[in-house]
Amino acid sequence: MRILISGAGIAGTCLAYWLHRHGFEPTIVERAPRLRTGGYVIDFWGAGFEVADRMGLVPRVLESGYKIEELRQVDRRGRRVGGFPVDVFARMTNGRYTSLPRGALASCLYETLDDGVETMFGDQVVGIDDAGSALTVRFQRSPARAFDLVIGADGLHSQTRRLVFGEEAQFERFLGLKVAAFEAGGYRPRDELVYVVHREVGQQVGRFSMRGDRTLFLFAFADDDPALPADLDGQKTLLRDKYAHCGWECPRILDALERADGLYMDRVSQIQMQRWAAGRVALVGDAAFCVSFLAGQGSALALVAAYVLAGELKRAGGDHEVAFTRYQERLRAFIAGKQRAAVKFTSFFAPRSRLGLFLGNQITRLMAIPFVSELAIGRDLRDALELPDYENGDADRR
Numbered sequence: 257m258r259i260l261i262s263g264a265g266i267a268g269t270c271l272a273y274w275l276h277r278h279g280f281e282p283t284i285v286e287r288a289p290r291l292r293t294g295g296y297v298i299d300f301w302g303a304g305f306e307v308a309d310r311m312g313l314v315p316r317v318l319e320s321g322y323k324i325e326e327l328r329q330v331d332r333r334g335r336r337v338g339g340f341p342v343d344v345f346a347r348m349t350n351g352r353y354t355s356l357p358r359g360a361l362a363s364c365l366y367e368t369l370d371d372g373v374e375t376m377f378g379d380q381v382v383g384i385d386d387a388g389s390a391l392t393v394r395f396q397r398s399p400a401r402a403f404d405l406v407i408g409a410d411g412l413h414s415q416t417r418r419l420v421f422g423e424e425a426q427f428e429r430f431l432g433l434k435v436a437a438f439e440a441g442g443y444r445p446r447d448e449l450v451y452v453v454h455r456e457v458g459q460q461v462g463r464f465s466m467r468g469d470r471t472l473f474l475f476a477f478a479d480d481d482p483a484l485p486a487d488l489d490g491q492k493t494l495l496r497d498k499y500a501h502c503g504w505e506c507p508r509i510l511d512a513l514e515r516a517d518g519l520y521m522d523r524v525s526q527i528q529m530q531r532w533a534a535g536r537v538a539l540v541g542d543a544a545f546c547v548s549f550l551a552g553q554g555s556a557l558a559l560v561a562a563y564v565l566a567g568e569l570k571r572a573g574g575d576h577e578v579a580f581t582r583y584q585e586r587l588r589a590f591i592a593g594k595q596r597a598a599v600k601f602t603s604f605f606a607p608r609s610r611l612g613l614f615l616g617n618q619i620t621r622l623m624a625i626p627f628v629s630e631l632a633i634g635r636d637l638r639d640a641l642e643l644p645d646y647e648n649g650d651a652d653r654r
C-alpha cells in the first residue's frame with residue numbers, strides 16, 4: 257500500500273518509520289529543502305517517550321537531551337524571584353523524562369528511516385484527486401503520482417488540511433500569543449542545566465545553555481494580531497518592538513538576535529476538528545489537533561498519534577476507513593484533555609497583570625514541595641493513555 261506523508265517533522269518521520277516497519281510503502285514529501293532542525297527545547301516524557309522507547313530511540317534521546325536541574329525566574333535585574341528544582345518532573349515520571357532541542361528529536365527520528373522510505377525534499381502537494389480506488393497527487397515540482405492514502409503531517413498550518421478539509425480559520429483557535437525561538441553561539445552568561453526565564457506583564461523570554469557553547473532563546477508574548485510577519489526581517493522587528501522596554505538581558509539577547517540567520521516564529525494556536533480523516537486522507541500531529549506549545553507536549557503527542565495511526569492501519573489490514581475511525585476514537589478524548597490543560601498555562605507564559613506576575617512567581621516557588629507539585633501538575637504529567645502493542649499479540653484488539 258503506497259502512502260504519501262506530507263511533512264518530515266516529528267509526526268511525519270515517526271509515521272514513516274512505523275508504516276515501513278508494518279510493511280507499508282511510505283513516501284515523505286517535505287516542503288523545506290532539507291530536514292528542519294530549528295526550534296526550542298522541548299520537555300519529553302509520557303506516552304511519547306514510550307513510543308521513542310519502542311523505536312529503540314531512548315539512548316539517543318537521552319544522549320541528546322539535558323537533565324535540567326532548575327527552572328529559575330529572574331526579575332529585571334536578574335535577581336531570582338521564583339522557580340523550582342526540576343527533579344520534581346523526573347520524580348513524577350519515574351525518570352522517564354528529558355529536555356532536548358526539537359531539532360535533535362527531529363534528527364533522531366529521521367535517522368531511523370532507511371532506504372525503504374523515499375523522501376522528497378523541496379516539494380509539496382498542490383492537489384489531491386480522488387479517483388475512488390486511489391488518489392492522484394499533484395506536486396509543485398515532481399510529476400503527478402498515484403497513492404492509496406495521503407497523510408497530512410504538515411504542522412499547524414497544514415496544506416493537506418486546507419486542500420481536503422477547507423480553510424485553516426475554520427479549525428484554528430488562536431490563543432492570543434506568539435512564540436519565537438532562535439539559537440546563538442558564544443552567548444554570555446551561561447547557566448549550565450538551568451532554564452532561566454524573565455517574565456513581565458504580557459511576555460516572557462528565557463534562555464538555555466546548550467553543549468558546544470550554543471544558547472537557545474525562547475520568546476512568548478501576548479499579541480492580539482494573529483498575522484505573522486512575512487520574512488525574517490519582519491519577525492526580528494516584531495521581537496525588537498515587543499522586547500525593547502524589557503529588562504534583564506533583553507538588550508543583549510536582541511543583539512544576538514540581530515546576528516541570527518534562522519528564527520522560528522508562529523502563533524500559539526490549537527487546531528480543533530470534528531474529524532481527522534476524510535476518504536483516503538487523514539491528518540496527524542499538529543495538522544490534526546495542535547495542542548499548542550503551552551501544553552509542552554506537542555512533539556510527544558505527535559509521536560503518539562503517528563504510532564497509533566500506523567498501528568491501526570496494520571491492525572485493520574490496510575482498511576483505511578476502519579483504521580482512521582479507530583485512530584480517532586482512541587485519541588480524541590485524550591487530546592481534548594491536553595488541549596484544555598494547555599489553555600490554563602496562558603497566563604504563566606504571558607501574565608495579564610503585575611499581580612498575576614507576582615502570584616505566578618510565588619506558585620513556582622511552592623512547586624518544590626511534593627504535595628503542591630502533585631496538585632498543580634501531577635494529573636497533566638501522567639498520560640492517561642494505554643499504548644496498544646500493535647506488534648506482539650492482540651491483547652487489546654476490539
Ligand SMILES: Cc1cc2nc3c(=O)[nH]c(=O)nc-3n(C[C@H](O)[C@H](O)[C@H](O)COP(=O)(O)OP(=O)(O)OC[C@H]3O[C@@H](n4cnc5c(N)ncnc54)[C@H](O)[C@@H]3O)c2cc1C
Pocket residue numbers: 262263264265266267268285286287288292293294295296358379380381409410411412413414415416435436437520540541542543548549550554555556558
Ligand atoms: C523548524 C521548527 C521549529 C519549531 N519550533 C517550535 C518552537 O520553538 N515552539 C513550539 O511551540 N513549536 C515549535 N515547532 C512545532 C513543533 O515541532 C510541533 O508542535 C510538534 O513537534 C508537532 O509536530 P508535527 O510533526 O505535527 O509538526 P511540525 O514539527 O511543525 O512539522 C511539520 C513539517 O511539515 C513541513 N511542512 C509544512 N508545510 C508543508 C507542505 N505544504 N508540504 C510539505 N511539508 C510541509 C514543515 O516544514 C515541517 O517539517 C517547530 C516546528 C518546526 C518545523
